[in-house]
Amino acid sequence: MSNFSNQIRASTSLVRRLKRSIGAATQARSFTTTEGHRPTIVHKRSLDILHDPWFNKGTAFSVTERDRLDLRGLLPPNVMSADQQIERFMVDLKRLQVQVRDGPSDPYALAKWRILNRLHDRNETMYYKVLLANIEEYAPVVYTPTVGLVCQNYSGLFRRPRGMYFSAEDRGEMMSMVYNWPADQVDMIVVTDGSRILGLGDLGVQGIGITIGKLDLYVAAAGINPQRVLPVMIDVGTNNEKLLKDPLYLGLQQQRLEGDEYLSVIDEFMEAVFTRWPHVIVQFEDFQSKWAFKLLQRYRNTYRMFNDDVQGTAGVAIAGLLGAVRAQGRPMIDFPKQKIVVAGAGSAGIGVLNAARKTMARMLGDTETAFDSATRQFWVVDAKGLITEAREDIDLDALPFARKLKEVDRQGLHEGASLVEVVEQVKPDVLLGLSAVGGLFSKEVLEALKHSTSTRPAIFAMSNPTKNAECTPEEAFSIIGENIIFASGSPFKDVDLGNGDVGHSNQGNNMYLFPGIGLGTLLSGSRIISDGMLQAAAECLASYMTEEEVLKGIVYPPISKIRDITKEVAAAIVKEAIEEDLAEGYREVDARELKKLSQSQEELLNYVQNNMWVPEYPTVVYKED
Ligand SMILES: NC(=O)C1=CN([C@@H]2O[C@H](COP(=O)(O)OP(=O)(O)OC[C@H]3O[C@@H](n4cnc5c(N)ncnc54)[C@H](O)[C@@H]3O)[C@@H](O)[C@H]2O)C=CC1
Numbered sequence: 001m002s003n004f005s006n007q008i009r010a011s012t013s014l015v016r017r018l019k020r021s022i023g024a025a026t027q028a029r030s031f032t033t034t035e036g037h038r039p040t041i042v043h044k045r046s047l048d049i050l051h052d053p054w055f056n057k058g059t060a061f062s063v064t065e066r067d068r069l070d071l072r073g074l075l076p077p078n079v080m081s082a083d084q085q086i087e088r089f090m091v092d093l094k095r096l097q098v099q100v101r102d103g104p105s106d107p108y109a110l111a112k113w114r115i116l117n118r119l120h121d122r123n124e125t126m127y128y129k130v131l132l133a134n135i136e137e138y139a140p141v142v143y144t145p146t147v148g149l150v151c152q153n154y155s156g157l158f159r160r161p162r163g164m165y166f167s168a169e170d171r172g173e174m175m176s177m178v179y180n181w182p183a184d185q186v187d188m189i190v191v192t193d194g195s196r197i198l199g200l201g202d203l204g205v206q207g208i209g210i211t212i213g214k215l216d217l218y219v220a221a222a223g224i225n226p227q228r229v230l231p232v233m234i235d236v237g238t239n240n241e242k243l244l245k246d247p248l249y250l251g252l253q254q255q256r257l258e259g260d261e262y263l264s265v266i267d268e269f270m271e272a273v274f275t276r277w278p279h280v281i282v283q284f285e286d287f288q289s290k291w292a293f294k295l296l297q298r299y300r301n302t303y304r305m306f307n308d309d310v311q312g313t314a315g316v317a318i319a320g321l322l323g324a325v326r327a328q329g330r331p332m333i334d335f336p337k338q339k340i341v342v343a344g345a346g347s348a349g350i351g352v353l354n355a356a357r358k359t360m361a362r363m364l365g366d367t368e369t370a371f372d373s374a375t376r377q378f379w380v381v382d383a384k385g386l387i388t389e390a391r392e393d394i395d396l397d398a399l400p401f402a403r404k405l406k407e408v409d410r411q412g413l414h415e416g417a418s419l420v421e422v423v424e425q426v427k428p429d430v431l432l433g434l435s436a437v438g439g440l441f442s443k444e445v446l447e448a449l450k451h452s453t454s455t456r457p458a459i460f461a462m463s464n465p466t467k468n469a470e471c472t473p474e475e476a477f478s479i480i481g482e483n484i485i486f487a488s489g490s491p492f493k494d495v496d497l498g499n500g501d502v503g504h505s506n507q508g509n510n511m512y513l514f515p516g517i518g519l520g521t522l523l524s525g526s527r528i529i530s531d532g533m534l535q536a537a538a539e540c541l542a543s544y545m546t547e548e549e550v551l552k553g554i555v556y557p558p559i560s561k562i563r564d565i566t567k568e569v570a571a572a573i574v575k576e577a578i579e580e581d582l583a584e585g586y587r588e589v590d591a592r593e594l595k596k597l598s599q600s601q602e603e604l605l606n607y608v609q610n611n612m613w614v615p616e617y618p619t620v621v622y623k624e625d
């Protein structure tokens, strides 16, 4: 344990291969006669048929065919005609041609994604080998920012299905549908309902792209076996008017289910996956805020699940915020003195606020007074401006952070004050954006931040993808000056400050935590994912950065180190699960043995490392069923 981590503890008492063998040995025979008279006889079902270019019809399989061939849930729900399929393909092809001529950047990224995606479909070992060896170059393609563009264009890009689709039409069927997935063991599921994909809003069924991107990182960073990951899309409809009217949209064309109807679908899904795979871990991803918190509360004490946007983001933000304190040359225990303005009070913003307040309060002694005092360090601005107790219909999750009217009055502020006004008056140490509004940290806002009382103001422009970042590092360094800390959710290049120095652009993204949270939970065999485990993950990330790096303004590791940091985070999770008596062991390592090996950090790290899948070809032998 590093000094830094000890300091935290002391000062705060912080305290798939998919069963491709199915049918592989069976040979398909086809008796082709006059079209429409005799059926084609196949000796394959399920994914094998979708992966067979001779018999695959993709989205054109009829509902009855889907039932006969065990395809329910393996395809998006909307059945397409062959003409529609061709139209969709041509629209996509022509759009790409036009865009290649007119503007190179997006199509280039999409073209790279397509090439990688085809490799993913042909050869997973090679795909992950390529990804891992070039993670700095390709993470931005398979993950943010390009994955956002992929989701926006998914109906056009869709070729081969990957993952499972559970739709509102599948109610009552999910318990049997889960058996259509060919893998008997699934370790990690990433699920979305597509309601808030990155900062791009409701993308309906097209949101499956983000679950695939996140699971790519699970394999690359955490070494989760690719045969044991499952991307899931729960299609309860969409409120995206454009998609509702689009004849080529692949999802259910109805308004989203709400209330108990919505909950019953998610409940049924959870029950089904945990019945088939009792040890699976489910990561909720990009659910709109109004459901993110409710679902987390509903399931977190019963199932092995977490919400990445609420909890993963919070941990990453805490690590960065602590790094920003150290970068000022101050002890980390000064964190509770930081004045923090947060723009955005959705699932991510509120998640960060709750966790940051808790960390401060612990540092101050964990009393009620400490909690109150910590709360006063935050000013929250949403679409309606500064949140105060005068806000009508205030969101219950934001209520604890509503500023008292008397206080804001003294500060020359008021209910609904603009972000510029707030930054001008508060002169914060940190300006953190999780608003999904690109350019929100305008010239005026950044000018106002020049008057920060901090010796080294920190700007966290965390919204994704790139175009939604609240500001760019060039803007931040050029307007505020060299002596700042900058982090963004999607990657930006470092800034050449013109004097031989570099302005570091950190990537503050939950990718530094979620793979380790999943891996650590798996290897500990913990029944649930506790706050303590998440706190341990955040502390581990914070302590990963050396004093020298932090003083240079580097508060997050480079993505090239993602496997290493993930291993450390996983070990921290395992250790905490053992301490909280939640660990039940993994495979042949039972709880007692786990406890024993966790006495030595080296042994614990070896245990984690030895359980990480590596993309190397195994020797393949054939055996008849
Ligand atoms: N860097 C990272 O690791 C992560 C980044 N994010 C990003 O955070 C963003 C927000 O995600 P959610 O909280 O789930 O979304 P959300 O839609 O629930 O919340 C957005 C919030 O921003 C506020 N907002 C809108 N316009 C604003 C304005 N002009 N000024 C101030 N606030 C404004 C809204 O009122 C709302 O409170 C997304 O872009 C997402 O990509 C989310 C999770 C992780």
Ligand SMILES: CC(=O)C(=O)O
Binding pocket: 144, 197, 198, 199, 286, 308, 309, 463, 464, 489, 509, 510, 511
């Ligand atoms: C990074 C992430 O989870 C998001 O932007 O939603």
Ligand SMILES: [Mg+2]
Binding pocket: 198, 285, 286, 308, 309
């Ligand atoms: Mg997310």
